[in-house]
Amino acid sequence: MKQSTSPPGDPLSVSRRSFLKNLGTTAAAGAVSAAEGIAQESARAGAEAVQGPDAVPITLRVNGETRPLTLEPRVTLLDALRDHAGLTGAKEVCDRGTCGACTVLLDGEPVYACMMLAIQAQGREITTVEGLARNGNLTALQEAFVDKDASMCGYCTPGFVMSLTALLRRNPHPTPADIHHACAGNLCRCGTQPRIVQAALQASGVEVLSRTEVISYAHLA
Amino acid sequence: MPTWPEKRSVLGRRVRRADGPLKVTGAAKYTSDVQPAGCLYGMILRSKWPAARVTEIDLSEAARSPGIKAAILVRDGERRVRYYGEELAAVAGTTKQACLDALRKIAVRAQRLPFVVKETDGIKPDAPRVWEEAPNLSKPQVTERGQVEQAFAEADVVVEGTYSTQIEIHHCLESHGNAAVWNGDELTVWSSTQGVFSVREGLAGNLGVDQSKVRVISEFMGGGFGSKFGPGVEGAIVARLAKEANAPVKLMLSRFEESLAVGNRPSSIQKVRLGATRAGKLVAYELDSYGTAGVGSGAATEGGGGGAEFPAPYIYAIPNTRVQHRGVALNAGAARAFRAPGHPQASFGIESILDELAVKLGLDPVELRLLNDPSEIRQREYRLGRDRFGWREKYRSPGSSPGPVKVGVGCAGATWGGGGGGTRAQAQINPDGSVEIRCGTQDLGTGTRTVMAMVAAEVFGLPPEAIRARLGDTAYPPSGGSGGSTTAASVSPAVYDACEKALTELKQRTGLEDVRGENWKPACRKLGLEPLVVSGQWQKGLSSSGVGGVQFAEVEVDIETGLVRVRKITCVQDCGLIVSRLTCESQVNGGIIMGIGYALYEDRVMDAGTGVVLNPNLETYKLPGIADIPEIDVVLVDMPERGVIGIGEPVTIPTASAIANAVANALGVRISSLPITPDKVLAALGQVKEVTA
Numbered sequence: 066m067k068q069s070t071s072p073p074g075d076p077l078s079v080s081r082r083s084f085l086k087n088l089g090t091t092a093a094a095g096a097v098s099a100a101e102g103i104a105q106e107s108a109r110a111g112a113e114a115v116q117g118p119d120a121v122p123i124t125l126r127v128n129g130e131t132r133p134l135t136l137e138p139r140v141t142l143l144d145a146l147r148d149h150a151g152l153t154g155a156k157e158v159c160d161r162g163t164c165g166a167c168t169v170l171l172d173g174e175p176v177y178a179c180m181m182l183a184i185q186a187q188g189r190e191i192t193t194v195e196g197l198a199r200n201g202n203l204t205a206l207q208e209a210f211v212d213k214d215a216s217m218c219g220y221c222t223p224g225f226v227m228s229l230t231a232l233l234r235r236n237p238h239p240t241p242a243d244i245h246h247a248c249a250g251n252l253c254r255c256g257t258q259p260r261i262v263q264a265a266l267q268a269s270g271v272e273v274l275s276r277t278e279v280i281s282y283a284h285l286a
Numbered sequence: 287m288p289t290w291p292e293k294r295s296v297l298g299r300r301v302r303r304a305d306g307p308l309k310v311t312g313a314a315k316y317t318s319d320v321q322p323a324g325c326l327y328g329m330i331l332r333s334k335w336p337a338a339r340v341t342e343i344d345l346s347e348a349a350r351s352p353g354i355k356a357a358i359l360v361r362d363g364e365r366r367v368r369y370y371g372e373e374l375a376a377v378a379g380t381t382k383q384a385c386l387d388a389l390r391k392i393a394v395r396a397q398r399l400p401f402v403v404k405e406t407d408g409i410k411p412d413a414p415r416v417w418e419e420a421p422n423l424s425k426p427q428v429t430e431r432g433q434v435e436q437a438f439a440e441a442d443v444v445v446e447g448t449y450s451t452q453i454e455i456h457h458c459l460e461s462h463g464n465a466a467v468w469n470g471d472e473l474t475v476w477s478s479t480q481g482v483f484s485v486r487e488g489l490a491g492n493l494g495v496d497q498s499k500v501r502v503i504s505e506f507m508g509g510g511f512g513s514k515f516g517p518g519v520e521g522a523i524v525a526r527l528a529k530e531a532n533a534p535v536k537l538m539l540s541r542f543e544e545s546l547a548v549g550n551r552p553s554s555i556q557k558v559r560l561g562a563t564r565a566g567k568l569v570a571y572e573l574d575s576y577g578t579a580g581v582g583s584g585a586a587t588e589g590g591g592g593g594a595e596f597p598a599p600y601i602y603a604i605p606n607t608r609v610q611h612r613g614v615a616l617n618a619g620a621a622r623a624f625r626a627p628g629h630p631q632a633s634f635g636i637e638s639i640l641d642e643l644a645v646k647l648g649l650d651p652v653e654l655r656l657l658n659d660p661s662e663i664r665q666r667e668y669r670l671g672r673d674r675f676g677w678r679e680k681y682r683s684p685g686s687s688p689g690p691v692k693v694g695v696g697c698a699g700a701t702w703g704g705g706g707g708g709t710r711a712q713a714q715i716n717p718d719g720s721v722e723i724r725c726g727t728q729d730l731g732t733g734t735r736t737v738m739a740m741v742a743a744e745v746f747g748l749p750p751e752a753i754r755a756r757l758g759d760t761a762y763p764p765s766g767g768s769g770g771s772t773t774a775a776s777v778s779p780a781v782y783d784a785c786e787k788a789l790t791e792l793k794q795r796t797g798l799e800d801v802r803g804e805n806w807k808p809a810c811r812k813l814g815l816e817p818l819v820v821s822g823q824w825q826k827g828l829s830s831s832g833v834g835g836v837q838f839a840e841v842e843v844d845i846e847t848g849l850v851r852v853r854k855i856t857c858v859q860d861c862g863l864i865v866s867r868l869t870c871e872s873q874v875n876g877g878i879i880m881g882i883g884y885a886l887y888e889d890r891v892m893d894a895g896t897g898v899v900l901n902p903n904l905e906t907y908k909l910p911g912i913a914d915i916p917e918i919d920v921v922l923v924d925m926p927e928r929g930v931i932g933i934g935e936p937v938t939i940p941t942a943s944a945i946a947n948a949v950a951n952a953l954g955v956r957i958s959s960l961p962i963t964p965d966k967v968l969a970a971l972g973q974v975k976e977v978t979a
Binding site: 137261276 | 298300302303305306307308309310311312313314315316318319321381382383457458459460461506507508509511538540541663666667669670730731732733860864867868869871872873874875876877878879880903904905909910911912913915918919920921922923924925
């Protein structure tokens, strides 16, 4: 059975997720010992100090900086970033893991910041849309978004940019189908999707020409 | 009358969106991002009953809840609520979590009342009344032209059908909301709005303060689509909370609230009859339609649709017509303007029955339209689009597509106004040559900033990125709300006028004849210490209204799953003088994609038993996703001699009609209610006697 690696006296290092994961491991270890294992795990978790409901000090690593914050354990990572850390690039649209506007990278993987608690993100490297451009220089993807006009109102844009940043890092030459898959969890209401695909392709080195034409009325028969 | 320059070097070009870099880096600050020092959060308690008499709301425990700085009633005294989600009370607190806790502590005493949430139930004479003083179904609004019955009697062929469209919710990604800061008796409000001046007017009226004491700012806003013109109940609430708490308050609605209370596109149930000659010339048309604008229909709208009416027979010239509209009040959130109000509904009814007529007469649907559409612009667009789309090769008789995945094509046309007016702008030329253009308009994502910069750049002979366009603030010269596709046609002439006058004045003040382009900076240096500030206004001659557009759709329908996939949309659309080509193209894409959502996915579902919205979120209210987007082929028809005309709305109108016609063409059976979901496809196929597979 996997043992908790948390040092004694550090109550924050057992997240709900790892607790549940450990429970799962325990249960899979064998039907006979499962109940006993769960009981042991529960007892250990119960022995940890209960977090909250009042605000607790936490530390997040965001865009390479250490951010000490004080917030209630029930605060989501999204609210922590937006309301407590002043990083408003990630947006709240659905607040329930549907639209992707709150997408940030957690150790390089795109996640919905509205779907996890800030305390769970401790010890992880968080990247938000504000952390992509270096010294005012946009990334190739961001440049392509501007070139191809892949944003309209712009509210979904940070989420798409983060999903595609993660895609391009693991797959520098995606197909349109790869791009669709990477953005399957992002919604746009203005209708920028065709140009988001074009921007992602351009950022991967594929030049995409717009087929839109302007034809003079006089030339229409 | 002023005119646009014959030779244009900036206008009509693909110029990068002025605020693109801010949007891709997260630097663009929307209302939801604004965080004035000491800002509290606001939240609203809403009715959980679709109809009730509320006798008492006790705020005392909520007011004492930790972190709560203000708790208010939306309305004093006993009151009725008429829909699930109507505003009752509000709190402001130091965190969102504190507000959530406090809302749970508000005690509401209410007596449930009978309610009705479905159109077909609401029209029954014994249905519970939404508005006590009047029946739910309004008196009919009837317009009649010619000799309808005689024309039907003489028609060679008559087709009939009932077509219905659903309630569509705007679902702007940035929710409705405001941040309010009082400074003495002056109020500053950041608002996610389509009209900074209309929000100011609404708030000042609501709060009983002078308009001069209210400033509204909307530098960036995350979509409106017609639902964000006024401050809304939530706007008045946040101003009151801020006053009560004596601190800034920000109140953004949740996605749940967006689904209930801040607008939708009214539904329609259209009974249509169409008569024609054997050759396909339309001679008679009759419409009997009703729809709901929720609580927006009813007592206040006696004799009409209360927002549910629409133009009929839309774009077609038919000599004998009888049109009847009624509205039915329901216990549901009120409708608001929604991208081309009325037109998608109008288009769906008439374009559907036109294709039924084409089938009956054995005519090509494009030919039938060419025979009956009086617009010369659309005639030309149909001919061009037909070739570009490959209509002749793709069109086959309904239901004749082989195999389990059936392919079909359809087409539809549309019209819209899009003219301008009522806008002032200011150009400031600084001694260092930098330029600021100010206008109290707003950028909904349509590219208004870019349009302003491009117009100024054209006049001054400068690159567009040299122009700083400032908007979204009532401190700037007034402009109207961004609705009716009027923004580009209102703002461009005003900016042009200001810049032309500024150019003339710069020449006068410097004594130089040519100040444009490379002469710009040296000329501006001669201004010394005093910047040039020149005002301009919208002028006749630089804009006009009235556009025509046509769209073609190719779809495939899997008859085993009922799933419809759009393969391709071809759009041919005129919009006068193209100002900003790149953002214009984006708007066309956007309109089409919204039309795809209307055609296939979007539908607010009410529960007749409980009166609640069953899909108040984005996993059950379906928007088109990135993999649902077809190939979109756009042709912009350039008519510079007409000046600037808006394009945001016309492009969303015919999409759903063209798709529905394509589905009917694929299957040989029509799904006559939107959205065309798999269950409807499978049900319709059950009526087909023979399915080739």
